[in-house]
Amino acid sequence: MPRSNLKTALKARDRIAITALRSALAAIENAEAVPVDPPSPGAPKHEVTQNEHFAGSAAGLGAADVERRLLTEADLLSIVEKEVRERSDAAREYERLGRDDLAERLRAEAEVLSRHLKP
Known part of the structure; x- marks a missing residue:
């Protein structure tokens, strides 16, 4: 959805x-x-490194990997x-404060995102 359009926007420098x-x-x-x-309380503690470059991080291959939630199409549209x-x-709000330049920019961003809401 937005990811492929980001590549297009980057190429166009939009x-x-x-x-x-x-x-x-x-x-x-x-x-x-x-x-x-x-x-x-009482849960096993993970090994934590004391290395100056990774202080406080979990140690071991994949120790910090967590599976991500899968979002539905409805979730994506809602976001x-x-x-x-x-x-x-x-x-x-920006318009109310007399900042029409910022208001216009935000409206343009909203328009870009609105294109992803239309089927």
């Missing part, structure tokens, strides 16, 4: 599209992340809709 698509992809990646629960809504709301 800064507004690049910004909007990168932001939407980051929101999608955040939604795919599995929430981290604090360790329960993009939220991104559009946030930009539209912020544009109205």
